[in-house]
Amino acid sequence: MRNVVLIGAGQIGSRHLQALAKSDTPLLITVVDPNEDSLNTAVQRYEQMQPAGEHILRLSQVIPTDQCFNVAILACNAAQRYDVAAQLLAHNQVDHIIFEKVLFQTVQHLTDMQQILARHGTRGWVNCGRRSHPFYQTMMAKHGTAEPVSMRVVGSHFGLTCNAIHFIDLFCALNGDRPLTSLTGDFSGPAVAAKRPGCFETFGELNGSIGDASVSVRCEQHPEQPTVQVQISGQGWCYNIDEIEGAVRYQCDGEPDVELRFEHQMQSDVTQQHIADLLQKGQCRLPKYADSCAQHRHYLHVFIEYFEQQGLSDGVICPIS
Secondary structure, eight states: OEEEEEEOOSHHHHHHHHHHHTOSSOEEEEEEOSOHHHHHHHHHHHHHTOOSSOOEEEEESSOOOSOEEEEEEEOSOHHHHHHHHHHHHHHSEEEEEEEOSSOOSSHHHHHHHHHHHHHHTOEEEEOOGGGGSHHHHHHHHHHOSSSOOEEEEEEESSOHHHHHHHHHHHHHHHTTTOOOSEEEEEEEEEEEEOSSTTOEEEEEEEEEEETTEEEEEEEESOSSSOEEEEEEEETTEEEEEETTTTEEEEEETTSOOEEEEOOOOOGGGTHHHHHHHHHHHSOOSSOBHHHHHHHHHHHHHHHHHHHHHTTSOOSSOOOOO
């Protein structure tokens, strides 16, 4: 039986737990959250899945000690995540950690955690899962990642500050995980309060590059329901993807346009595959911590500058999660 710890039993944490219920490998699952109501809700969602394996589920309101975990999933919020990870690693042996995004709220924590992971021999992964979606995996297999691939995202109300990192990561994956050359922001109007207390959202656009490849991610205020349109183009080919509606148009020079489908994936449908890959292969299709850390440095710098101008940051802490 493999040992997994899930820290954070809120919305995203409970979806990770539902995915773990689908694992074919018997798991000893420890769920940690200081809020008893969150733990109870997570258990109810877990039981809805009618667990596939002979799993054992344990609940705790404190971080365990003196344990050997094959995988840890950190689904607590960004303000807490660094301290939680440091405490977990100080008192336990952990082979792999899957961090939720946005990783942390300070640039210094990115560097410090990289050193902590190395010191403990723990491999880190970040839950920017678009790159692992079968549609994008097929695209990369078809076209390769050696030549420049550009990407433009336009949508509304998808959460620019908390979710644009997903698209930045996909852009990096499409370009062979070469490091970002630049990332800048152009934001419209004042920041608005996010659902999580103490965190903020905004509207506007991120623009970045990797050599000759460019990326832009724009989130608008209207329409008020979430929309996500993604255009990905390489030399002689282009995909126009409506992620919400699932419609795709593929265009390639000298060939008729092709209509394809994009199937949306829920977190409760994918975490178990990442766990299986880590247990069987020692790696998975999520971005490695070091690669995501480099993206997050650019990302946090852009938003810290903006929030400081808005009087919402001291120039160190980025109030996003």
